[in-house]
Amino acid sequence: MGDTVLSVKDLVVDIPTRKGVLRPVDRVSFDINEGEVLGVVGESGAGKSMTGNAIIGLLDPPAHIASGEILLKGSPIQNLEKKEMQKIRGFEIGMVFQDPLTSLNPLIPIGEQLSETIRKHLPVDKKTADKRALAALDEVGIPAAASRINNYPHQFSGGMRQRVVIALALCAEPSLVIADEPTTALDVSVQAQIISLLKQLCRERGTAVMLITHDMGVIAEASNRVAVMYAGRLAELGSVEKVLTTPEQPYTQGLMASTPLASEGKKRLNQIPGAMPTLGALPSGCAFHPRCEFAYDKCRVDPYPTLSDCNGRAACWLVTENSEKR
Amino acid sequence: MLAFSIRRIFQAIVVLAVVGLVAFSMFRFVGDPIDNMLGQERTDADIVRLRTQLGLDLPFPIQYLKFLQGAAQGNFGVSYRQGRPVADIIVERAPATLELAAVSVIFAIVGGIVFGIFTAIQRDGFIANAIMTSSLIGVSLPTFLIGILLIYLFAVELSWLPSFGRGEVVKIGWWSTGFLTVSGLKAIILPSITLGLYQMTLIMRLVRSEMLEVLRQDYIRFAFARGLSDRSIHFKHALKNTLVPVITVTGLQIGAIIAFAIITETVFQWPGVGLLFINAIQFVDIPVMATYLLLVSVMFVVINLVVDLLYYAVDPRLRSDGAVKAGHQ
Amino acid sequence: MSGLKRFWQSDLMWSFRHSPVAIISLLVTVLLIFTAICAPLLAPHNPFDPATLNLMNGFSRPMEPNQFTNEVFLMGTDDQGRDMYSTIMYGMRVSLFVGFMAVLFSMTLGVVLGLLAGYLGGWVDIIIMRIADIQLTFPSILVAMLIFGIAKGFTPIEMREQMAIWVLILAIGLSDWVKFARVVRGATLVEKAKEYIQAAKLIDRKPIAIMLSHILPNVLNPVLVIATISLALAIIAEATLSFLGVGAPPTQPSLGTLIRIGQDYLFSGEWWILFFPAVTLLALALSVNLLGDWLRDALNPRLR
Numbered sequence: 035m036g037d038t039v040l041s042v043k044d045l046v047v048d049i050p051t052r053k054g055v056l057r058p059v060d061r062v063s064f065d066i067n068e069g070e071v072l073g074v075v076g077e078s079g080a081g082k083s084m085t086g087n088a089i090i091g092l093l094d095p096p097a098h099i100a101s102g103e104i105l106l107k108g109s110p111i112q113n114l115e116k117k118e119m120q121k122i123r124g125f126e127i128g129m130v131f132q133d134p135l136t137s138l139n140p141l142i143p144i145g146e147q148l149s150e151t152i153r154k155h156l157p158v159d160k161k162t163a164d165k166r167a168l169a170a171l172d173e174v175g176i177p178a179a180a181s182r183i184n185n186y187p188h189q190f191s192g193g194m195r196q197r198v199v200i201a202l203a204l205c206a207e208p209s210l211v212i213a214d215e216p217t218t219a220l221d222v223s224v225q226a227q228i229i230s231l232l233k234q235l236c237r238e239r240g241t242a243v244m245l246i247t248h249d250m251g252v253i254a255e256a257s258n259r260v261a262v263m264y265a266g267r268l269a270e271l272g273s274v275e276k277v278l279t280t281p282e283q284p285y286t287q288g289l290m291a292s293t294p295l296a297s298e299g300k301k302r303l304n305q306i307p308g309a310m311p312t313l314g315a316l317p318s319g320c321a322f323h324p325r326c327e328f329a330y331d332k333c334r335v336d337p338y339p340t341l342s343d344c345n346g347r348a349a350c351w352l353v354t355e356n357s358e359k360r
Numbered sequence: 361m362l363a364f365s366i367r368r369i370f371q372a373i374v375v376l377a378v379v380g381l382v383a384f385s386m387f388r389f390v391g392d393p394i395d396n397m398l399g400q401e402r403t404d405a406d407i408v409r410l411r412t413q414l415g416l417d418l419p420f421p422i423q424y425l426k427f428l429q430g431a432a433q434g435n436f437g438v439s440y441r442q443g444r445p446v447a448d449i450i451v452e453r454a455p456a457t458l459e460l461a462a463v464s465v466i467f468a469i470v471g472g473i474v475f476g477i478f479t480a481i482q483r484d485g486f487i488a489n490a491i492m493t494s495s496l497i498g499v500s501l502p503t504f505l506i507g508i509l510l511i512y513l514f515a516v517e518l519s520w521l522p523s524f525g526r527g528e529v530v531k532i533g534w535w536s537t538g539f540l541t542v543s544g545l546k547a548i549i550l551p552s553i554t555l556g557l558y559q560m561t562l563i564m565r566l567v568r569s570e571m572l573e574v575l576r577q578d579y580i581r582f583a584f585a586r587g588l589s590d591r592s593i594h595f596k597h598a599l600k601n602t603l604v605p606v607i608t609v610t611g612l613q614i615g616a617i618i619a620f621a622i623i624t625e626t627v628f629q630w631p632g633v634g635l636l637f638i639n640a641i642q643f644v645d646i647p648v649m650a651t652y653l654l655l656v657s658v659m660f661v662v663i664n665l666v667v668d669l670l671y672y673a674v675d676p677r678l679r680s681d682g683a684v685k686a687g688h689q
Numbered sequence: 690m691s692g693l694k695r696f697w698q699s700d701l702m703w704s705f706r707h708s709p710v711a712i713i714s715l716l717v718t719v720l721l722i723f724t725a726i727c728a729p730l731l732a733p734h735n736p737f738d739p740a741t742l743n744l745m746n747g748f749s750r751p752m753e754p755n756q757f758t759n760e761v762f763l764m765g766t767d768d769q770g771r772d773m774y775s776t777i778m779y780g781m782r783v784s785l786f787v788g789f790m791a792v793l794f795s796m797t798l799g800v801v802l803g804l805l806a807g808y809l810g811g812w813v814d815i816i817i818m819r820i821a822d823i824q825l826t827f828p829s830i831l832v833a834m835l836i837f838g839i840a841k842g843f844t845p846i847e848m849r850e851q852m853a854i855w856v857l858i859l860a861i862g863l864s865d866w867v868k869f870a871r872v873v874r875g876a877t878l879v880e881k882a883k884e885y886i887q888a889a890k891l892i893d894r895k896p897i898a899i900m901l902s903h904i905l906p907n908v909l910n911p912v913l914v915i916a917t918i919s920l921a922l923a924i925i926a927e928a929t930l931s932f933l934g935v936g937a938p939p940t941q942p943s944l945g946t947l948i949r950i951g952q953d954y955l956f957s958g959e960w961w962i963l964f965f966p967a968v969t970l971l972a973l974a975l976s977v978n979l980l981g982d983w984l985r986d987a988l989n990p991r992l993r
């Protein structure tokens with residue numbers, strides 16, 4: 035693995051509302067290295083997408099970054115001017131959204147959408163940009179790309195459209211791609227193709243990937259490391275083998291036990307009792323304690339731990355206790 | 361596409377046939393045409409002769425067909441009030457109305473789109489809010505009051521602009537235009553603002569709400585995520601999608617402008633077809649009323665057709681049905 | 690008593706109490722309607738009784754004593770010495786009467802046709818909705834003018850003055866039924882498919898009874914909203930037609946007629962003859978319109 039491309043430090047996102055401040059992302063820290071795929075998993079509402087949007091600077095007001103740092107190749111980008119951020123979006127950080135059916139402008143031919151993105155970021159003329167657009171379509175495996183470059187999005191199937199979206203995200207050769215649930219809206223048969231395409235393209239270019247998903251199968255398939263989020267906080271962060279096979283944080287453990295993938299051979303899937311708390315009604319202490327079978331007083335009372343408060347891998351007092359006992 | 365066009369054209373013909381029937385029935389049944397055409401001193405022989413001459417003794421459907429045939433050839437009968445062929449009167453007055461309507465339409469569309477985009481982008485800005493609030497009052501204001509208000513301000517108080525008429529006109533063939541003289545240009549300002557203001561407000565509010573809706577779409581978010589500039593996103597990506605629904609309403613507004621010209625022409629004593637129509641109603645001049653109805657319907661139907669076809673031109677999703685399946689994996 | 694209390698605490702009233710615009714609009718509307726109804730009792734003069742008119746009072750400025758008679762008129766007088774304040778009260782009566790009657794007419798027509806089209810379906814539906822479509826192609830003010838012209842043609846010349854108000858109501862009412870019909874038809878189609886209607890059919894209830902007792906109550910809210918907005922439009926339509934000289938006759942002037950007359954005095958400086966009727970019309974149209982807007986949002990936020 036190469037240099038650190040993205041480094042997120044103690045990121046906090048706040049949404050002020052009439053009933054008080056909601057905190058969808060709370061002291062989240064992680065790094066992604068060149069050519070590495072970091073999977074971010076969690077239930078919907080756990081703050082995965084919000085983290086991704088914060089990194090690329092597309093939080094919908096009134097949501098905003100309250101504190102923390104986002105370093106792109108070592109320089110902070112969380113407070114950049116609008117114009118500066120525009121230069122980074124698409125050029126340094128590409129993004130792939132969930133639904134390819136709605137991500138493409140229906141009234142503009144796909145070739146033009148690619149070409150305008152290329153021209154925005156690279157000092158090339160229209161002709162070269164068009165040529166590069168064609169090459170980009172070829173690369174993502176659009177058959178007979180030359181004849182389809184002037185087609186409109188509705189003339190492509192869902193899977194093909196997601197390929198176009200990936201081409202758009204990668205056409206200016208960004209060093210980081212944030213893929214927000216890139217396969218959720220697709221047919222199961224197409225999902226694997228899209229994931230392997232994304233993985234292959236990024237490996238070739240050394241692009242770092244932040245792969246946001248709730249699908250453990252996709253994580254196991256594509257990522258090098260995994261970050262597990264729960265109620266806006268990082269629960270666990272580690273290599274994919276370790277997190278999937280020997281999870282340390284009780285929530286992750288529960289998650290793995292409830293996933294068919296990890297429990298092969300077992301007769302029944304486990305389930306975690308209860309549901310993730312909503313942002314407006316977070317319990318004191320560790321947000322997972324009401325559902326945690328190991329919870330004790332410290333979990334309920336003490337301010338919840340971050341990864342660095344514990345062993346750097348799991349955010350849980352138990353982990354610290356265990357290591358102390360050892 | 362072909363099937364769609366044929367269906368639309370068929371619908372248009374049905375509308376025109378129904379309107380033609382209404383217009384014909386007006387001729388035939390509102391008041392007695394014989395009464396209207398012959399004076400007090402008439403003989404039974406005169407009546408019979410005129411009856412045959414006008415074809416009133418023929419069966420109803422045949423009369424109707426003859427009427428349509430005449431109308432298609434520009435024969436609309438004779439005005440009861442002026443005693444001249446209606447077609448002549450209309451031709452004489454059409455340029456005034458068409459010029460007024462054209463300027464108003466341009467004003468309404470350009471103003472509506474510009475203000476609509478502005479108020480959508482500057483969503484919570486002070487000026488945008490002020491424009492939105494005043495537009496709400498503008499929508500509730502009757503057109504003729506706006507006209508009177510403008511006359512009071514610019515003609516009475518400031519005496520910058522004339523309060524009535526077309527100013528000097530220049531004849532080009534049978535067309536009389538006010539665009540070529542200073543007084544003609546000055547004269548068209550107030551009437552066209554009066555006529556276009558309501559439609560401008562409507563278009564503005566529509567553009568605004570459509571634009572806000574479009575700006576919420578994923579592809580706009582994706583465009584931001586690709587680092588495109590605000591300008592390109594607002595004016596290229598969002599505007600194009602905004603215009604699709606706006607076109608329909610705008611097209612219908614053009615029809616409305618032609619109808620509302622009646623009011624504006626009355627306020628400003630603008631010598632157009634609308635003023636002619638109002639006078640015709642006051643004096644129950646049926647041939648003029650019926651002709652106006654026919655002409656306006658033809659115009660509306662044509663506008664509606666054009667709007668539908670434009671819709672096709674703007675939205676590629678409607679254009680190509682065949683190519684959709686070709687892209688499947 | 691408890692029913693009143695429940696009404697006061699309902700969602701509708703909650704929304705009303707929290708909308709200053711709605712409260713002011715309702716106050717203005719009620720005040721104007723009250724003034725119009727009680728005009729004969731409240732008006733200081735009867736503008737249509739020649740005996741009370743004094744030509745010497747002509748063109749009195751508002752709130753200033755007349756130079757000949759020393760009489761003071763709140764809103765001045767017109768060329769005939771008619772008190773504008775009283776004239777406007779009577780004019781508003783005509784405007785509101787035409788407005789209410791026209792809406793009542795178009796509402797009844799629209800609801801009945803909408804119910805029939807939706808419930809019976811088939812060719813009844815096709816014919817009614819085609820007519821509606823064709824009518825919708827034309828702006829309603831144009832339709833109203835045309836109907837006014839035709840109806841006038843049918844009225845004997847000596848009856849035209851007297852009948853003008855009713856012709857006006859017919860014209861405005863006929864030009865505006867489509868909105869009601871469309872909404873009612875849509876709601877009827879939805880309700881018709883529901884099981885309780887099927888059940889009612891099974892126990893052999895007559896179609897009319899089903900329409901009245903089951904379907905009609907479901908469409909009351911949207912009909913009420915459309916009726917309120919239609920009232921504002923009808924008042925404006927009446928004023929427009931009268932302004933154009935194809936509406937209320939000079940013997941029964943409405944606000945529009947008064948504005949038409951007042952426009953002649955715009956250049957000679959007698960601004961009040963135009964100004965007060967115009968402001969009254971504005972206040973009336975605007976407050977009813979805003980009330981309709983509020984009602985629409987309060988009854989169905991999704992309609993927006």
